Amino acid sequence: MHVALKRYCRTKWPGGFILVIAALMGVLGGALGQKLLSPERALAYDNFDQECHQPYSGGWDLFYPYYTNDPLNPPGTLYQSAFDAARVDWNNSATPVSFVGSVQPNWTFGAKNFGANGASGVTYYGCGGSGGKMNYAHVWENRAYMDSDTVFRRQAVASHEIGHLLGLGHSSYTAIMGINDGSFNGTLSDDWCGINHIYANNWFAPQCGY
């Protein structure tokens, strides 16, 4: 039988070809293995966006994100209170987040005119930190739309963009990172679940009853 198999392999499936197939299976197995071994996201939070990959969608090792205003496009009087209120809201949420003002260039808040690009706010971030962690994020409200909008909505946009800065994507649930009918401008339990999932601090975690 072995001889027959060997002969069959020689004639129908040359040895080299088998080795190539084995190698391909190995590579696919590796990718699948890595996927399966990665911790799964909480059901409460669907992170849809392009993201940093390690350990989840990036973020800090510590729970005290430093920040400063964008020196070239600062929030100014119109947006400063919105960002301040949004940071207080995040600090008071059932998460370990606690913002610390500091002079450093990598984590900034501001207001910038992006024109009529369809977006009320924009966050740019990089994932070049150790292990693929997020190592910078710059948040702006889009002045084109938000200069003439309400204080309430400016804070909503600030809270939403801060969620991106912390490593969250968009959620499919009612949340500052998800569905918002305009009735709230701060974080909700789904946002907290997302943060607690990323930063894996169970003692802060609210019930994610989805």
Added chain:
Amino acid sequence: MNTTTTTSHTSTNRLSVLKFAVLVVSIIALATVVGAFGFQHLQGDQESTQTFGTDSRITFQSMDALVSASQFVIVATLVDERTEPVKEQSPVDTSHQDSRMDVVRRFSVTQSLKGSVIPTEIDVRSAASARVEISSGKFIDAQYEVVPIVKGESYVLFLRSVSDPALGPYLAIAGEPGIAELDGSLLYFKTTSGYRSDLSRLGTTLGRAQAPAQFDVDLSTVSAAVR
């Protein structure tokens, strides 16, 4: 003799098959390790050189919300389309500036459904691309989707006035969905692929009952909402 030879051959064959199996298993194991690390390394390389952007799209979950957020709802025909470069200076240091390419569309207004002061011709501006300074000396190039529409065709536009530090106020689409083809009494919304992608992801939450998502809203709904 033959039997012995045969036995000897069989042993050799067994040994070869065993070696071959060990070799294959070893290669699979090695490739698994290399594959796993390779994928991880590839992701790391991409991350260390890329800047990701997240735009918070302005969308409306109901016809009421769309009409309410729109200062003007008009029926208009696209008569001209051009691109226009725009410079945006930092308010703090004018030596720093972003550059942007806008699409400016001229429409001939045939009917006004909401908003009274609409001239017979209007320009509607959309940002199509931008070179943005994200930190001092570090720029990224951004592309924005502009809903494709056809010259000579008539559309229902949901508009708002936008304040622009460089250009002053101008009209822009209020959000998505904000442009619709009119067919009899039905609106067929024209949307970007990004918006459609968002909708499909949120499909379980934004049901077809919520007007703009279903792409076939009766115009009478608009009129009723405007009234």
